[in-house]
Amino acid sequence: MKQITLKIILCTLIALLPVISSAQTATKIDLTTVVRTEQGLPVQGAIVRSEQDDISTQTDSLGIFSLEVSSNATLSVNTAGYGTKFATATPGLQEIVLDSDLELVQVAYQKEEKEDLLGGISYINIPELLDKNYITYPLDNMEALVPGFHGNLWGMNEYLVLIDGVPRDIGSVQPTAIDQISFLKGVSAVALYGSRAAKGAVLITTKGGHIGEQTVDVRVNAGLFAPRSFPKYLGSAEYMTLYNEARNNDGLGSLYSEEEIYHHSAGTNPYRYPNLDYYTDDYLQSTYSRYDGTMEIAGGNEVARYYTNLGFMTEGSLLNFGEAENNKNQRFNVRGNVDMNLNDNISAHVDLAAIFTNNVGVNADYWGGAANLRPHRFTPFIPISMIEENDEASWDLIEGTDNLIGGQYLLGGTQLDQSNPIADIYAGGSNTYISRQFQFNAGVDADLQNLLKGLSFSSLFGIDYATSYNQSFNNEYSVFEPSWTNYAGTDMISSLTRYGQDISSGDLNVSNSLYRQTLAFSGQLNYETVIEDDHDFSAMLIAGGFQRSQSGVYHGVNNANLGLHLGYDYKNKYYAQFSGAMIYSTRVPEDNRTAFSPTASLGWRISEEDFLASSSVVDNLKLSVSAGILHTDLDISDYYLYESIYTQTDGAWYGWADLSAPARSTDSRRGANPNLTLPKREEVSVGLDASLFNNLLVLNGNVFVSKMTGLVDQLSVLYPSYFETGYPNSSFIPYTNYNEDIRKGFDFGLTLQERTGQVDWTVGLVGTYYTTEASKRAEFFENEYQNRQGRPVDAIWGLESDGFFESSDDITNSPESAFGEVQPGDIKYVDQNADGLINAQDEVYLGRGGWSGSPFTGGINLTAKYKNFTFFAMGVGRSGAIGMKDNDYFWVNGQDKYSEVVRDRWTEATMETATYPRLTTGGGNNNFRNSDFWEYSTNRFDLARVQVSYTFPETMINGNFLQEFGVYVNGANLLTIASNKDIMELNIGGAPQTRFFNVGVKALF
Secondary structure (H helix, E strand, O other), X not given: OHHHHXXXXXXXXXXXXXXXXXXXXXXXXXXXXXXXXXXXXXXXXXXXXEOOOXXXXXXXXXXXXXXEEEOOOEEEEEEOOOEEEEEEOOOOOOEXXXXXXXXXXXXXXXXXXXXXXXXXXXXXXXXXXXXXXXXOOOOOOHHHOOOOEOOOEOOOOOOEEEEOOEEOOHHHOOHHHEEEEEEEOOHHHHHXXXXXXXXXXXXXXXXXXXXXXXXXXXEEEEEEEEEOOOOOEOOHHHHHHHXXXXXXXXXXXOOOOHHHHHHHHHOOOOOOOOOOOOOOOOOEOOOEEEEEXXXXXXXEOOOEEEEEEEEEEEXXXXXXXXXXXXXXXXXXXXXEEEXXXXXXXXXXXXXXXXXXXXEEEEOOOHHHHHOOOOOOOOOOEEEHHHEOOOOHHHXXXXXXXXXXXXXXXXXXXXXXXXXXXXXXXXXXEXXXXXXXXXXXXXXXXXXXXXXXXXXXXXXXXXXEEEEEEEEEEEOEOXXXXXXXXXXXXXXXXXXXXXXXXXXXXXXXXXXXXXXXXXXXXXXXXXXXXXXXXXXEEEEEEEEEEEEEEEOOOOOOEEEEEEEEEEEEEXXXXXXXXXXXXXXXXXXXXXXXXXXXXEEEEEEEEHHHOHHHHOOOOEEEEEEEEEEEEEEOOOOOOOOOOOOOEEEEEEEOOOOOOOOOOOEEEEEEEEOOOOOOOOOEEEEEEEEEEEEEOOOOEEEEEEEEEEEEEEEEEEOHHHOOHHHEEOOOOEEOOOEEEEEEEEEEEEEEEEEEEEEEXXXXXXXXXXXXXXXXXXXXXXXXXXXXXXXXXXXXOOEEEEEOEEEEOOOHHHHHOOOEEOOOOOOOOOEEEOOOOOOOEEOHHHOEEXXXXXXXXXXXXXXXXXXXXXXXXXXEEEEEEEEOOEEEOOOOOXXXXXXXXXEHHHHHEOOOOOOOOOOEOOOOOOOOOOOOOOEOOOEEEOOEEEEEEEEEEEEOOHHHOOOOOOOEEEEEEEEEEEEEEOOOHHHHOOOOOOOOOEEEEEEEEEEXX
16 A cells, blocks of 8 residues: 555656746746945946846846846846846845946046047046056146147147036146046047037046945145256346446447446445345245145945045245245135935936135235346345444434334335335235135936836036135335445445335235136936847937136127937947037027037947957957047137127327317228138047957057138238228228148057066056148248248247358348348348348248147156055156247347346357357347247156055054055156256246155045
């Protein structure tokens, strides 16, 4: 019986096995799971798919998805920036964490994977940079890190700066608060931003909070600025001697006697015979300090994340006397944001920032005075100890002055020098520049998958207020001029002459008030879907713009446009993108105020093709091409240029009324042009991205050709001569779209990463080269060499020098100068057109101008990590441009202060070796004009930064409280290698260039 029963049970089980097996396979589980990043941030819009169940869904704004799937099924999670993540469906699966080396890069109105970027885009991860290179200005030395950036983008003359999507001053955000900076160089990259970004855009994305425990990051720095170079001016005796020579050259008698010159040279009494040097330690200290500190607080949960940045900075100045001892620049800033998930479908964010700046100074232009006031003119201080005791009148003046410096000195001056920067600093009062900036952002994002799967909405509203003004106490003061006598070889002051009065009202004056407001708004519909895991479609429809108004400016800056972006990629192998904007500008006539700017990009990841897929050399190889046309009003200098303008002037040349009264006239300034249109940027670029040998070598670069057409100008050569008259000064010539410019060039970035022993090396090379051409100009020159068309846009023009005139016969046998009478020792020029006259028609192309606009800019950066030490160095090189020595330091004439360059002047004795023209007290019109005599090469290499950092091992810190602790030392602007280093390190009329040395500490709690 038992055997029969057992057989029945076994047969039953065998019969039920397929049913049991089927039941096990069909077991379903309900999942409600969060998808988040390693930083704890929820991932919205991730596509979660179970191939086994043939079902998929997307995560909501909280990163949550719900699915009923088979137990132990394999889930694939796919989202932009993180590739595909696989997970096993189990009842306890609460979260899926995406860990990826891929980075998301902020581009126009969206973020893209760095591997999928098209159209000339570069970016910098600022937190990674700050770990090895602490900076205080967001774009500090970016030429050494970012291809295509060298003070401009691809040679354009300006770019739009957006901070969190709102146009703002780049100095209003500190690097410690920045997460990423994107550089949009190509037309397809900037098209969605409309007219004002047509020459490039720099996008700054600030940090946000994270899910997890609160973190506190603190950084403190102390640094010193040290001057690199000071101007070298001649002392009193040498100046007076050479000034006499200059007068003699002009046929005038000497002004200073040999006795006077001797006494100034001997220095026996610097108060009677002054030899004033503004660059000594009497007035300047050798260094001045800078201190700054930052605290960052971040944290949050799945519902809300928060971030706060608090910062303070203070720095002094080189001046170390009088009221200038109190000089300081101070800044306090606070920035914070909150990201909130309001429900499953709606999220919002709010950002706030405030920047308070106080710059305390004096009512004096010290550096301007130092560059202009001659050393012998006056003594800044008159010692009362040298006044005769019985000079009661002088002692009465002393009793009546409010400014007795140190109880020993009166302020010196003359009738012609009743003020000077030294007296201003002691007695002229103080000045404080005050600036306040307030920034506000708010945005709402909505997941609209209930309407259409993959559809979402984003919005942003920003408003900024900025005010600034000067607050000062303006005092008047008296100066004294002594009369000297000598008793038995001792100089004494026999009398004083007073100029001016000591007046200190105590009134607080407010001036230079400025107010600025910026309003920005954008709203966009976003759509993204993936079909069969291979075809990725995306679209954006955008309405955006901003308006900036400013006190004293009737018309503010406006930018309004509608944008459309369409994107497609197949298996991350083939890409196609379209971006276009319908822009609106009031700087052209009403019928021409709208224009559509279309751009397109194509990409091909060659490394995914079969013939490269298994390559052991090529990890990634992508080729892209972009092209487009952008309409812009950036090159239209003002409003209403399309209208004719008449202006009323005062004058006596014509009148209908009584001629005894001032006559008035109405003059034309330009004619009307109702057909004026927006200029265009037309561009084609080709990009290459590659990584080789398992990411040992990473390369990216672009080649571009960019053409600006329809540039606006008032061109007299296009119209008959009677459209313009010299008397009365009138013009009926309208502004027209005529000129064209072409820019061609390339940029590249190369990174090499290797490990040698225990040292991790990273070497980066970047470079940008571009040419410019004025490809179309309305001009009518008699000689071809004068044509601007075909020459660089940034060309410098001038005369070609041919040594110095050696004698009167040389002058007689040379072409006549249209710039005035010449003498031996003046510069001789080449008569290019052989008409016997040297004038503007003999000017030729000399070279491209300006070190910041050098045709080639290259950078190198090196990072070496050994255990807990990090060494970082960075250099920047520039070549291909020239500068012009055209300030008063080099063009010395009239009553100018004499610099050391005049020592090499031409005289009859030095005519064979002279490198400087003869001295003159006249204007020197023949000598002091643009010519190759004054040009110099601006080729240079700068060691821009060196930093050594050390992070203490975890074993040395208490991980429960202090999670990370490090110290670093760095230096900036350390070394310049250049043939004309002495010129390029020199500032004339302003504060000197400086080197900077810094010690910093950072800690994470």
